[in-house]
Amino acid sequence: MKFSDLRRVAVTYWLLCAVCVPLSAAAGPYFDYATGLAATPPKGSMYRPDLEAELLKLANGYRAEEGRKPLAASDEFLIAARAHAADMMLNDFVGHTASTGQGFQSRMTAFAMDITRFPSIGENAARDTQKGDADAAKARRLFRQWVDSRPHRKNLVSKSFQFVSTGVIQKGNRIWAVQIFFAAPRQKGLFQ
Numbered sequence: 001m002k003f004s005d006l007r008r009v010a011v012t013y014w015l016l017c018a019v020c021v022p023l024s025a026a027a028g029p030y031f032d033y034a035t036g037l038a039a040t041p042p043k044g045s046m047y048r049p050d051l052e053a054e055l056l057k058l059a060n061g062y063r064a065e066e067g068r069k070p071l072a073a074s075d076e077f078l079i080a081a082r083a084h085a086a087d088m089m090l091n092d093f094v095g096h097t098a099s100t101g102q103g104f105q106s107r108m109t110a111f112a113m114d115i116t117r118f119p120s121i122g123e124n125a126a127r128d129t130q131k132g133d134a135d136a137a138k139a140r141r142l143f144r145q146w147v148d149s150r151p152h153r154k155n156l157v158s159k160s161f162q163f164v165s166t167g168v169i170q171k172g173n174r175i176w177a178v179q180i181f182f183a184a185p186r187q188k189g190l191f192q
Contacts, residue, residue: 010031013128018137023118027178027184028110029100030098030100030102030106030107030110031110031111033083033111034079034083034084034098034107034111035079035083035118035169036091037082037083037086037087037125038078038079038080038082038083038086038167041086041169042086042090043172044168044172045086045089046169046170047082047168047170048134048165048168048169048170048175049168051134051135051136051138051139051168051169051170051175051177052071052166052168052177053073053166054136054139054140055139055142055143055166055168055177055179056071056073056164056166058092058139058143059071059131059142059143059156059164059179060133062143062147062156062157063156064156066157068157068158068159069162071079071161071162071163071164071181072162072163072164073099073163073164073165073166074163074164074165074182075165076163076182077108077111077112077165077180078165078166078167079111080107080108080110080111080165080167080178080180081165081166081178081179081180082167082168082169082178084098084107084123084166084167084178085167085168085169085176085177085178086095086167086169086176087099087100087127088125088127088176088178089127089171089174089176094125094126094127094176095125096123096125104123106142108121108180112185115185116139116186117185118182118183118186119160119183119184119186120158120160120161120181120182120183121180121181121182122155122158122161122180122181122182123155123178123179123180123181124146124152124155124156124177124178124179124181125176125177125178125179126142126145126146126152126176126177127142127174127175127176127177128141128142128145128174128175129174131173132149132173133173134172134173134175135173136168138175139168139175142175142177143192148178155179155181156181158181160183161181162182162183162184163181163182163183163184164179164180164181164182165179165180165182166178166179166180167179
């Protein structure tokens with residue numbers, strides 16, 4: 001058998017295996033936990049696509065003020081962003097480590113499998129628990145937390161980010177939000 005034939009067989013086998021193994025089976029328990037949270041908001045809460053869009057608008061407005069190109073909205077990490085916002089809500093915290101113990105890189109690996117495909121990736125997380133309606137004004141107050149925080153502001157204006165996935169969840173008059181910023185994934189060949 002020629003090498004080219006062997007390679008064709010190997011590629012065919014790899015493609016068949018990739019199709020047969022569902023992502024969740026390969027990603028593990030955190031992926032299952034997160035997709036469950038994102039699929040069905042916890043009792044008494046709801047995801048807020050309108051506030052997700054508002055935070056994107058605010059991010060792009062801030063980037064324009066800083067002379068940066070706008071970010072494109074992406075669903076790439078939408079489930080991850082919503083799940084982490086819901087996890088923070090359920091477990092009363094704000095941070096980049098899930099209540100289950102997975103840090104940011106580990107959480108993103110559960111969704112992207114090979115996180116090294118993304119040349120740069122970052123996350124902002126916050127909540128607003130002040131009185132008042134869960135509306136655009138509350139989203140602006142939450143966004144201000146990111147602007148006022150040096151590491152979060154750095155994510156907002158980074159030249160290396162092209163896309164953002166935003167998740168917002170509301171319970172009562174409180175909101176929790178996560179923005180995951182990333183660059184376009186690298187294209188990898190089959191034998192790299």
